[in-house]
Amino acid sequence: xxxxxxxxxxxxxxxxxxxxxxxxxxxxxxxxxxxxxxxxxxxxxxxxxxxxxxxxxxxxxxxxxxxxxxxxxxxxxxxxxxxxxxxxxxxxxxxxxxxxxxxxxxxxxxxxxxxxxxxxxxxxxxxxxxxxxxxxxxxxxxxxxxxxxxxxxxxxxxxxxxxxxxxxxxxxxxxxxxxxxxxxxxxxxxxxxxxxxxxxxxxxxxxxxxxxxxxxxxxxxxxxxxxxxxxxxxxxxxxxxxxxxxxxxxxxxxxxxxxxxxxxxxxxxxxxxxxxxxxxxxxxxxxxxxxxxxxxxxxxxxxxxxxxxxxxxx
Amino acid sequence: xxxxxxxxxxxxxxxxxxxxxxxxxxxxxxxxxxxxxxxxxxxxxxxxxxxxxxxxxxxxxxxxxxxxxxxxxxxxxxxxxxxxxxxxxxxxxxxxxxxxxxxxxxxxxxxxxxxxxxxxxxxxxxxxxxxxxxxxxxxxxxxxxxxxxxxxxxxxxxxxxxxxxxxxxxxxxxxxxxxxxxxxxxxxxxxxxxxxxxxxxxxxxxxxxxxxxxxxxxxxxxxxxxxxxxxxxxxxxxxxxxxxxxxxxxxxxxxxxxxxxxxxxxxxxxxxxxxxxxxxxxxxxxxxxxxxxxxxxxxxxxxxxxxxx
Numbered sequence: 001x002x003x004x005x006x007x008x009x010x011x012x013x014x015x016x017x018x019x020x021x022x023x024x025x026x027x028x029x030x031x032x033x034x035x036x037x038x039x040x041x042x043x044x045x046x047x048x049x050x051x052x053x054x055x056x057x058x059x060x061x062x063x064x065x066x067x068x069x070x071x072x073x074x075x076x077x078x079x080x081x082x083x084x085x086x087x088x089x090x091x092x093x094x095x096x097x098x099x100x101x102x103x104x105x106x107x108x109x110x111x112x113x114x115x116x117x118x119x120x121x122x123x124x125x126x127x128x129x130x131x132x133x134x135x136x137x138x139x140x141x142x143x144x145x146x147x148x149x150x151x152x153x154x155x156x157x158x159x160x161x162x163x164x165x166x167x168x169x170x171x172x173x174x175x176x177x178x179x180x181x182x183x184x185x186x187x188x189x190x191x192x193x194x195x196x197x198x199x200x201x202x203x204x205x206x207x208x209x210x211x212x213x214x215x216x217x218x219x220x221x222x223x224x225x226x227x228x229x230x231x232x233x234x235x236x237x238x239x240x241x242x243x244x245x246x247x248x249x250x251x252x253x254x255x256x257x258x259x260x261x262x263x264x265x266x267x268x269x270x271x272x273x274x275x276x277x278x279x280x281x282x283x284x285x286x287x288x289x290x291x292x293x294x295x296x297x298x299x300x301x302x303x304x305x306x307x308x309x310x311x312x313x314x
Numbered sequence: 315x316x317x318x319x320x321x322x323x324x325x326x327x328x329x330x331x332x333x334x335x336x337x338x339x340x341x342x343x344x345x346x347x348x349x350x351x352x353x354x355x356x357x358x359x360x361x362x363x364x365x366x367x368x369x370x371x372x373x374x375x376x377x378x379x380x381x382x383x384x385x386x387x388x389x390x391x392x393x394x395x396x397x398x399x400x401x402x403x404x405x406x407x408x409x410x411x412x413x414x415x416x417x418x419x420x421x422x423x424x425x426x427x428x429x430x431x432x433x434x435x436x437x438x439x440x441x442x443x444x445x446x447x448x449x450x451x452x453x454x455x456x457x458x459x460x461x462x463x464x465x466x467x468x469x470x471x472x473x474x475x476x477x478x479x480x481x482x483x484x485x486x487x488x489x490x491x492x493x494x495x496x497x498x499x500x501x502x503x504x505x506x507x508x509x510x511x512x513x514x515x516x517x518x519x520x521x522x523x524x525x526x527x528x529x530x531x532x533x534x535x536x537x538x539x540x541x542x543x544x545x546x547x548x549x550x551x552x553x554x555x556x557x558x559x560x561x562x563x564x565x566x567x568x569x570x571x572x573x574x575x576x577x578x579x580x581x582x583x584x585x586x587x588x589x590x591x592x593x594x595x596x597x598x599x600x601x602x603x604x605x606x607x608x609x610x611x612x613x614x615x616x617x618x619x620x621x622x623x
Binding site: 014015018023137140141145149153164249251252256260271273274275277279282286289290 | 477580598
């Protein structure tokens with residue numbers, strides 16, 4: 001196990017280096033003078049020079065990269081050009097919203113996706129099973145922000161069940177905000193739910209064809225026990241291990257969901273910063289999410305190898 | 315299915331007869347028939363052809379001008395209010411006809427989608443061939459970059475590139491080419507590694523065929539199937555993401571009608587004028603569903619090994 005762990009960690013190194021290069025490069029390759037573009041036409045020459053000096057753009061890249069890397073490793077992601085506040089603080093202030101969304105969407109997807117997937121496999125051929133299949137295909141084709149709009153019209157405007165935008169989803173401090181989470185959760189989780197439903201269905205169908213399932217049935221076990229104890233344990237392995245990685249994928253989707261519901265999370269901060277050309281924030285978010293992604297990938301592989309020892313020797 | 319593999323299991327006469335009737339597995343006619351046999355794919359293909367035709371003939375098909383609106387007729391509900399001015403799908407906040415904008419918006423989706431997938435396909439194929447043939451350092455570098463790119467959330471990479479280049483149709487295409495080549499390169503490289511050890515390639519090598527000839531005569535025909543399948547799924551993905559970036563204001567400039575920007579325009583009016591955002595969204599969904607239906611059928615016809623895609 002430790003040899004596998006070591007190998008996996010060593011494999012990460014080049015990825016890490018390339019990601020830091022990409023993030024560092026964000027400030028370098030912008031066409032024209034990046035400072036002038038960022039500050040806009042009203043900036044004075046002194047201000048431009050001051051910011052240039054602050055970002056150390058008056059020095060060659062090979063001098064700046066190691067320095068930048070050193071600061072990043074100490075948690076210093078630089079300062080925002082718009083607000084002059086440290087980027088790390090600005091990201092931290094928005095983390096809770098995004099994490100709340102990602103967690104609730106993940107829970108929703110796993111719950112709905114796995115249930116419908118197992119159902120569709122166990123009742124193969126039934127009309128309801130067919131409906132699940134169609135819903136999964138449609139769910140995978142609907143852009144999440146369009147689904148969000150449809151939900152707004154139905155739940156918010158027609159039925160008046162929930163506020164349609166700019167609401168609080170701080171469920172830890174105000175439990176009654178839980179209803180506000182309904183729309184963003186469904187919109188963000190729909191695609192992943194559809195995917196999970198398809199994966200679960202295929203996986204369960206495969207396990208149902210195994211000899212040990214036939215043996216379990218032959219010895220007279222009830223169908224529920226066969227599915228619960230013998231099929232699910234083996235079929236859900238790929239589903240369970242993928243949860244971490246998909247939670248990070250959902251961070252990508254939350255860029256759109258946060259924007260449409262006017263929630264102030266990391267995703268909407270990223271979009272605002274790109275439009276305002278506040279590149280230090282774009283750098284910071286790209287780096288943080290990139291690292292999270294690598295971490296989730298590593299976690300997924302380790303979890304898998306722990307649950308299924310065959311992987312380690314592959 | 316490639317030219318070299320076709321003969322397996324049948325006599326030369328069989329092959330001749332089949333070629334004569336356009337029934338060779340893998341040939342365009344054969345593939346089309348297989349795809350059309352599936353109702354969902356047949357409908358999908360029909361829808362796509364209609365959308366392409368509308369996009370090409372937009373100035374003639376669209377009932378009104380897509381960007382010139384009448385402010386006195388803003389936010390008109392769908393239907394026929396006056397006989398001489400019909401807004402079948404209603405009007406937007408600037409009094410522009412939603413249907414006409416959807417028809418013109420199809421152009422952006424298709425232009426960005428098709429050119430980006432074509433560009434990514436060409437770039438990926440070339441890099442895959444080079445990587446598979448050259449081996450050693452080139453192979454390691456290309457595949458390492460591919461791995462890193464796959465290990466990085468697509469949205470983040472796309473947004474980072476937009477942050478550097480700025481919005482615009484051309485830049486969008488670049489974004490999707492840069493983020494999309496990896497799948498193509500992997501497939502082509504895998505095929506190269508597999509094929510170059512096969513007897514028929516060794517034989518043509520022995521007869522003095524150059525690398526270029528082996529690539530053109532043996533490798534490319536064998537990867538067209540998988541490449542077409544992947545391209546169809548990539549097209550659906552690019553069209554969704556073009557709309558997403560335009561929706562965020564990071565894609566197509568607001569002067570050009572695009573589905574994503576229309577959705578964004580309609581967002582503030584969901585409670586008073588649902589049609590502004592709904593119809594472009596439906597258009598987007600229908601096109602993506604159609605592409606996926608055709609893609610599914612193509613996959614089953616051309617390359618059953620790609621089931622997991």
